[in-house]
Amino acid sequence: MPQSSHSGIFYALTAFTLWAIAPIYFKSMSFIPTTEILAHRVIWSCLIVLILIVVMSKTAKLKQVFSAKSTLAAMLLSTLLIGTNWGVFIWAISHNQLLSASLGYYINPLISIMLGMIFFKERLDPMRKAAVALCFAAVAFEVIQFGSLPWVALALALTFGFYGLVRKKVAVDSFTGMAVETLLMLPVALIYMFTIHSSTSNMLANPSLTNWLLFAAGPITMVPLMCFAAAANRVSMVTLGFFQYIGPSGMFLLAVFLYDEPLSSEKLITFGLIWGALALLIFDSIRQLRNTRRKRPLETLTKTEKV
Helix, strand or coil: CCHHHHHHHHHHHHHHHHHHHHHHHHHHCCCCCHHHHHHHHHHHHHHHHHHHHHHCCCHHHHHHHHHCHHHHHHHHHHHHHHHHHHHHHHHHHHCCCHHHHHHHHHHHHHHHHHHHHHHCCCCCCHHHHHHHHHHHHHHHHHHHHHCCCCHHHHHHHHHHHHHHHHHHHCCCCHHHHHHHHHHHHHHHHHHHHHHCCCCCCCCCCCCHHHHHHHHCHHHHHHHHHHHHHHHHCCCCHHHHHHHCCHHHHHHHHHHHHHCCCCCCHHHHHHHHHHHHHHHHHHHHHHHHHHHHHHHHHHHHHHHHHHC
16 A cells, blocks of 8 residues: 555544544534534634645635635535534534434535435435435434424534535635635624623633633644545545445444433434435445456556557
């Protein structure tokens, strides 16, 4: 395996592991209102990413986005989606809904498949059709069993799925995109911070530990993103896809074993259906990867014979 692949796997493991344990940080902030945590996440993430943009000499790309109306309009939509996703995620953790958040990020790859089918006319093989069917079965079971949609899980899966769809249509790299999104959210975050009157809104009166926790919202957001970007440049998206289940798996384990969220037999059936769907996706990805590797030697041999 090339050295770049080794480092890519390291960066991928780091990114998804950090995303998996991020709930520990947000859980420790449960005494602060969700919207206030979200505002700090925007402010400090924006500061970090702008510093990176300057260091990486990407200010010209930032100006290009703001000067292109169609691109900026798409980025406004992606900003709304990722802002909503962040808010729902923080709310879920502070309200003992980490299992629901875990379910949402398990569902997300299946939502992405459905969006690809609808908007990019991607054709599904039988394995992926079965996976999507199991996803629908899981949601239907939740509705029948509990009398309501799993709105936290669906909100996280749909906002992140549509966010990925919008970003896929816009030719903006991850750092520039995050800079634009946090800049667009920044005025709202600052206005909110200057107008609210919560017990923690005055940082001059806060204990130093509380302020350090609030500052940490920036690195907690940006470090995994930086590792993910580094991994994406070193390994294939297929390889990267196998790591995406670390996040929700870590959240599931934290919810059950650290925070003692109730895992009923009915809820376990829902997770079982989703895990079954993901198992089909993983099996299908492995099969496609093997087929691709088998074709390469044949293509090389054919080219050699022609020469």
